[in-house]
Amino acid sequence: MSIVLKRTGQKMPLVGMGTWKLPNAECADNIYHAIKVGVRLIDAASDYGNEKEVAEGIQRALKEGIVKREDIFITSKVWNTNHAHDHVKEAVKYQLAQWGLDYFDLYLVHFPIALKYVDPAHRYPAGWFGDDGKTVELQNTPFQETWQAMEELVDEGLVKNIGVSNVAGTLLLDILRYARIPPQVLQVELHPYLTQQALVNLAKQLDIPITAYSSLGPQGYFEMGFKGTVSLLQHDLIVNTAKAHGKTPGQVILRWSTQRGIAVIPKTSVDTLTIENQACNSFDLTEEEINAISGLNINLRLNDPVELDPRLGIFA
Template sequence: MATIALSRTGQKMPLVGFGLWKVTKSSTADTVYKALQAGYRLLDGAGDYGNEKEAGEGLARAIKDGVVKREEVFVTSKLWNTFHAKEHVAKLARKQLADWQLEYFDLFLIHFPISLKYVDPETRYPPEWFYDGKSQVELQNTPYEETYHAMETLVDEGLAKNIGISNVNGSLLIDILRYARIKPAVLQVELHPYLPQEQLVTLCKKYDIAITAYCSFGPASWLELDMHKHVPSLLDHDVVAQVAKKYSGKTPAQVLLRWASQRGIAVIPKSNNHDRLVQNLNHTDITLDEADIATLTSLNQNARFNDPGSIDPRIAIFA
């Protein structure tokens, strides 16, 4: 399996992983187990996904049954926005590790560069965006630098082998590099032909920061949340279909994944369908022509479906 060597540790992160966002909670354990059986060796989770306990059960069963060894699986998780204060970071990392039945994460990311008012996990977990669990969104006055330095202590304490960031733009990335004692190993961002983020990709390569792309299929990930902004599907796009026809037996989904992975960008597709799960993993056995990569990139609409830069007017600043 193709991998990316992370800059500080040299640890090899698989180029293709299985994303746990929106994986049905009741089926997560079985889905994770089957994904590992199929050959996935990267699991991408987050506290906010609400299925880490079940994902841990699936991983534990796979280890017990000899499907994998712990050291063969690269587990990524993320710190949610309500736990950005320095006194909460390690506490929540330990809780999430307990949910996963693990002693360490291979990679732990700050999920968003947005600090929200603390919600005690005993009150509600995951707390999601809303402080009251319904409609009230409140910011917390915690600088990102404080959170990042607390993340560095996770490495010192052996709770995470690598740390990174998510949903961060170029200007914030440069600021992080000014004060980081441990440079972020990975930046995870929305990235697909409708949003190629070419300048950000180039910037990360310059500073030897690996990139993980989420929402590789563009608006398809957001249909059920009614956040697709009525942008035409990439999976049904005529241009994507025409490119896929050139590679015998390959689907538009596989071509979209290869558009990223061929350039050294990790991808983390998810599927509750086992056949598609296997197809997603096996997309790397083709090499797209550079002209086809350029054609797919030309679909750029700067269409961002998950925008951390857009502040919801319901947020009470520094509540």
């Protein structure tokens, strides 16, 4: 199952695999295994610090002829410290060299936040803070400059599709005022505790497909009793729905997204869970079940940069 991207007609798989916090030492093996069991979309980013290792897994699968390059949809992202026109280009070229690839299928602006440029020779990945490790240093680059540089990456064949991440409605509408190439994908945090229905409705109107990240809700947060919530995977409604279908809680949560046309990129370093996640489209939830799961919404955002610095209130 896939989503056909509007401008290029390229097919983006509805279920892929994320790579944030995939331990570097195991990355190559995890990704190689994932491709072997059918994963065809890998979501990466310079900020995750493991692109080289993720690429190793893909290169192994390519060399063994398990897949051809055109069979795998590779997404990466430009980091906040590379928002100036020339730095966007520098970033994609640097990342492609790390991957040993000629192009990315999708390249996203990771956050609508411009931070002071960091030379990769000085620090890579650059992260959120300056050299003192605690101060966020902003840079005055308007988003329009960044987007125009993204469009040029498409012109130059370095990326096939471009999109945005962590962008709310106001900015999305503004980008469309000047975009020569509209965003092909919007990647945002989305799970039953944060359904973002207004944004989902807007993106639908604008014909921009959504990829949900943290679609299971990153489990570490819940184990710490994050904001008094229980893990979605252990929530009675999810567990009982899973039992009713003979599926796992993870599959129910992922299907709640994919059945509504929202792509998912669950991350796991457990090979059996990769297989389980990949099979999440093997059944259908009823409309009542989808609505009941949507009813779990409590607007619980797990990933909000404002917690690092009040000037980063992009969802305010």
